Amino acid sequence: MISRKSLFYIFILFLILLPWFNTDIQNDYSISKVSQENVSFYEINPCKISLVQFIGNNIDSIYQNHYYFRPNDKSSIQCFGRIAGVTVMQKELETQFIISVGTNSLINLLFQGLLWVFVFSLVPKNKKPILTSYKYKNLSILLLSYLFAYSIYAESRFYENNLYEFNFNDLRSYLLIFLSYFLISKNLIDIYEERSENLINFIPFVYLFTFIFSGFNFSLLATIFLYLGLVSFFNGEGNSKFNLVFVFLSTWWLINSNGSFYFTVGKLRGFTSSVYEFNANLFWIIFIYILLMGIYKFYIENKKHFNLNFFVKNLSLSSFMILFFGLVSSNIPLFNFFSYYFFGLQRYGVSSNKPFAFDEFGVKISWRGIFPSSETVGEFYGLVLLILLFWIIKRSEIRLIDSVGIFSASLGLYFSDNRTAIVLVFLISLVYVYLLFFKEFINNKFLTLFVLIIFAGSSIYLLSGTSYEFASSSIISQSSVFQYDNIYSSYLRLLNSSQQNGSLFQNVFGLFSTIGFFLNRSEMWGLFFTRYNPTYAELLVGSGPLSFGQLYGEIVINDPESFLLPHSSLLSLIVFIGIVPLIILLVLLAINLIKSKRNYEFLLISIFLFINLIKNDSLNYLVVFLFYSFLFLILRNKGRSLFFR
Numbered sequence: 277m278i279s280r281k282s283l284f285y286i287f288i289l290f291l292i293l294l295p296w297f298n299t300d301i302q303n304d305y306s307i308s309k310v311s312q313e314n315v316s317f318y319e320i321n322p323c324k325i326s327l328v329q330f331i332g333n334n335i336d337s338i339y340q341n342h343y344y345f346r347p348n349d350k351s352s353i354q355c356f357g358r359i360a361g362v363t364v365m366q367k368e369l370e371t372q373f374i375i376s377v378g379t380n381s382l383i384n385l386l387f388q389g390l391l392w393v394f395v396f397s398l399v400p401k402n403k404k405p406i407l408t409s410y411k412y413k414n415l416s417i418l419l420l421s422y423l424f425a426y427s428i429y430a431e432s433r434f435y436e437n438n439l440y441e442f443n444f445n446d447l448r449s450y451l452l453i454f455l456s457y458f459l460i461s462k463n464l465i466d467i468y469e470e471r472s473e474n475l476i477n478f479i480p481f482v483y484l485f486t487f488i489f490s491g492f493n494f495s496l497l498a499t500i501f502l503y504l505g506l507v508s509f510f511n512g513e514g515n516s517k518f519n520l521v522f523v524f525l526s527t528w529w530l531i532n533s534n535g536s537f538y539f540t541v542g543k544l545r546g547f548t549s550s551v552y553e554f555n556a557n558l559f560w561i562i563f564i565y566i567l568l569m570g571i572y573k574f575y576i577e578n579k580k581h582f583n584l585n586f587f588v589k590n591l592s593l594s595s596f597m598i599l600f601f602g603l604v605s606s607n608i609p610l611f612n613f614f615s616y617y618f619f620g621l622q623r624y625g626v627s628s629n630k631p632f633a634f635d636e637f638g639v640k641i642s643w644r645g646i647f648p649s650s651e652t653v654g655e656f657y658g659l660v661l662l663i664l665l666f667w668i669i670k671r672s673e674i675r676l677i678d679s680v681g682i683f684s685a686s687l688g689l690y691f692s693d694n695r696t697a698i699v700l701v702f703l704i705s706l707v708y709v710y711l712l713f714f715k716e717f718i719n720n721k722f723l724t725l726f727v728l729i730i731f732a733g734s735s736i737y738l739l740s741g742t743s744y745e746f747a748s749s750s751i752i753s754q755s756s757v758f759q760y761d762n763i764y765s766s767y768l769r770l771l772n773s774s775q776q777n778g779s780l781f782q783n784v785f786g787l788f789s790t791i792g793f794f795l796n797r798s799e800m801w802g803l804f805f806t807r808y809n810p811t812y813a814e815l816l817v818g819s820g821p822l823s824f825g826q827l828y829g830e831i832v833i834n835d836p837e838s839f840l841l842p843h844s845s846l847l848s849l850i851v852f853i854g855i856v857p858l859i860i861l862l863v864l865l866a867i868n869l870i871k872s873k874r875n876y877e878f879l880l881i882s883i884f885l886f887i888n889l890i891k892n893d894s895l896n897y898l899v900v901f902l903f904y905s906f907l908f909l910i911l912r913n914k915g916r917s918l919f920f921r
Contacts, residue, residue: 288394292618295387298357299326307333310362312371318362323355323378330359330375331610337375338610341627344374345613349438349491351378377613381439381491382456388620389460392487392496396464399471399478416506417465421458423502423562424494425450430559431493433538434550438491461499468500473581475500476574479906480587480594482899483647483656484601487620488546495546495620495898498567501574505566508573525853526561528813529820533557537829543623543648544824544841547898552825564821571902575909582910588667592681595660598653599684599691602626602645615646622897623648631691642693651892652900654694655885658701659907660685662884665705666877669712696795700887704880711876747793748786754802758833765809765831795891800843807831808851818854822896827851845895868912878911 300323307325308317327345330337337343348360355378363374410416428435432444443449468475487496508514537552549560605612605625612625625646633641644650664681668674674682689698752771759768774782792801809831810819819826842848849858865882872878885904894900 288391292391295357296327299329300324300358310334310337310373310375312364315362315364315373318359322361323351323358325359327357327359327377337373339608341607341609341629342370342372343609344372344627345377345609346374346624347379347490347613347617348376349379349381349384350440351380352440353380353383356380356383379490379617381435381489382452384490385453385456385460385492388489388617389457389496390463391618392485392620393460393463393467395485396467396471396475400474401470402473405470410507412507412510413465416503416510417458417461419506420461420499420502421454423559424457424461425454426555427494427559427563428453430555431550434493434541435491460496461503464496464499465503468503472574473578476578476581476906477583477586478590479903480591481597482903483653484594484597485619486546486622486899488622489620490617493541493545493548493550497902498546498563498898501570501902502563502566503570504573505568505570508569509566513573514569521857522565525817525857526565528817529557529561530554532814532819535826535830537825539823539825539828544896545622547822547896547901549820549823549825552819552823552829556825557820557823560822561820571905572909575906579910579913584667588663588681589677591660591663592677592684595657595688596680596684598645598647598656599688602643602647602688603629603631605646606631619646621646621648640693643691645688645691648897649893650692651694651888652894652897654689654692654697655888655892655894656900656903657685657689657692658694658697658888659881659884661689661701662704662881665708669708694888696888696891697884700884704884708876708880747790749789750793750798751785751789751802751805754798755806757799758803758806758836760832760834763832765806767805767808767810767815771805791890797843797891800840801847803833803836803840804842804844804847806833814854815850816854816856818850818852818857821852824848824851841893841896843892845889845893848893848896872912875911881907881911 305317305321305325307329308314310318334343337345348355351358351360358378360376360378362376365372365374428439428450429444435442436444482497485497488494489496533552533554535552539548539550539552541548541550549556601615601619602625605615606627606629609627612627615621616624626644628641628643630641631643631645633643635641642650642654644653647653647656660681664678664685668678689701752768755768755771764772771782771785774785789798789801792798804827807827807830809827842851846858849861865886869879869882889895895904
């Protein structure tokens with residue numbers, strides 16, 4: 277006899293598969309096989325046959341990599357799960373077939389939302405059930421639903437291309453969105469309250485499940501923390517100094533929100549504003565404020581339930597699953613579509629099924645799997661290896677799950693070609709072993725001298741064949757490549773002026789430019805400064821959180837071959853919050869590191885992350901921001917003690 281639990285899982289599986297069988301049963305079609313010469317059937321009969329029917333008549337589309345299944349979020353409800361059209365494209369020597377699968381943003385909100393609520397329900401329940409809910413639970417959920425509906429209004433330009441027949445001037449349209457999201461969030465919060473104590477140990481899985489609704493610039497993952505942030509706000513929790521500073525900055529950001537600059541969110545979807553204007557700025561200011569409060573409340577309430585054993589296991593398991601699904605997704609186009617849709621990814625998985633590939637110059641081609649950034653996922657794999665090292669030394673043994681984690685993380689790190697992470701994992705491992713086992717036997721003065729010699733030797737080697745003058749001016753030189761006509765950004769004018777005067781600022785920037793040169797960031801950072809056009813006030817306190825619109829829309833440049841982000845989380849923070857708050861944050865970080873000098877793991881992981889954040893955009897991804905925030909709070913919590921020993 278089948279158990280009730282088994283029946284429930286069968287029902288969920290049936291629910292997942294059912295929409296893709298949606299077909300027009302009123303007509304009997306003779307379905308044509310897709311070919312370069314024949315796609316007319318799908319042009320004449322859009323939204324008539326189901327995805328399953330298409331697969332049945334085009335079996336090779338399952339495994340041949342020149343097929344690309346893509347969701348069409350602006351389809352009608354009737355078209356959901358059906359083939360909306362087929363397009364033939366010629367890319368070099370490859371003929372590509374783009375299969376547009378009908379999806380509908382409103383149905384996505386309900387379908388994906390309820391499915392992901394089920395995913396959260398798989399987390400084990402608390403040992404003791406919570407007898408009472410938060411005091412302001414229902415009010416917080418209502419306000420959260422209103423905030424979500426407001427985001428549709430604030431970023432209407434983004435949603436014009438994603439919402440089918442949505443009337444942005446009709447209150448009833450927003451009411452439908454409000455009610456749909458309220459249904460999802462209410463069920464999610466109920467599930468969360470039953471499992472709140474265990475969720476902290478499952479945080480590594482956010483790299484697999486991003487939970488971003490298809491067609492929306494919003495992640496279900498943020499819902500839990502936004503809810504906790506609202507509860508925290510109503511309870512009068514939080515730091516008064518932080519609140520005061522944030523109100524001051526927010527006032528300036530809103531006053532400064534003049535103009536309207538659109539930004540294609542792309543792979544940053546779910547944690548980036550699509551337009552720079554007052555309403556969008558207001559939404560993202562509120563969003564980041566209550567998100568930060570929610571993160572801290574979640575940590576405070578659940579830190580005592582943190583289990584290092586489970587956390588490390590889940591790190592290994594998530595590392596394996598990210599690599600596994602990346603490999604499967606790159607080899608099976610249909611799974612590439614389903615992984616994007618059901619995992620709520622920000623970007624389609626990579627289509628290249630050759631993670632070992634090199635280009636014609638013998639340079640390793642970076643491979644990202646299902647994650648939107650190869651550098652960032654390489655960071656994650658490197659972090660997994662470091663934490664596993666700390667854990668294995670603590671236990672003096674290697675479990676099977678640890679071996680799986682080491683293998684998958686090592687392979688994933690190699691595939692990502694994040695050479696900085698590879699070098700740092702090696703060096704930090706050596707330092708950690710020294711601090712634990714050889715510190716008492718090796719003279720510190722001798723070690724310091726040895727490190728200085730190594731540093732000096734490395735610097736001489738790197739500078740050999742390259743003058744400091746060339747390296748220190750590399751960013752400015754690259755900026756001139758992207759400069760359009762005689763249009764200068766305000767920051768580029770400042771750089772040129774300081775270069776002529778030989779000021780202290782130029783010397784400091786020259787050192788920064790040299791670092792960028794050896795990190796292979798001269799081009800990206802040069803492009804950034806070509807665009808960066810702040811007023812003095814914007815330079816000091818930024819233009820608003822999570823908003824790139826002004827940066828990418830204010831200055832006309834010679835566009836690069838592809839869209840390039842700043843490739844530095846620190847540069848992104850300068851755009852968002854300015855130099856002054858950033859310096860304060862760095863000083864506070866330094867103070868925490870000094871106070872925790874005996875907490876080797878905290879120190880070494882902080883160094884690993886900080887160096888990586890200098891050269892990539894990791895903090896612009898919601899899942900990374902959440903994971904790093906919790907990792908920092910958990911490791912810091914141990915203060916001056918050794919975390920893993």
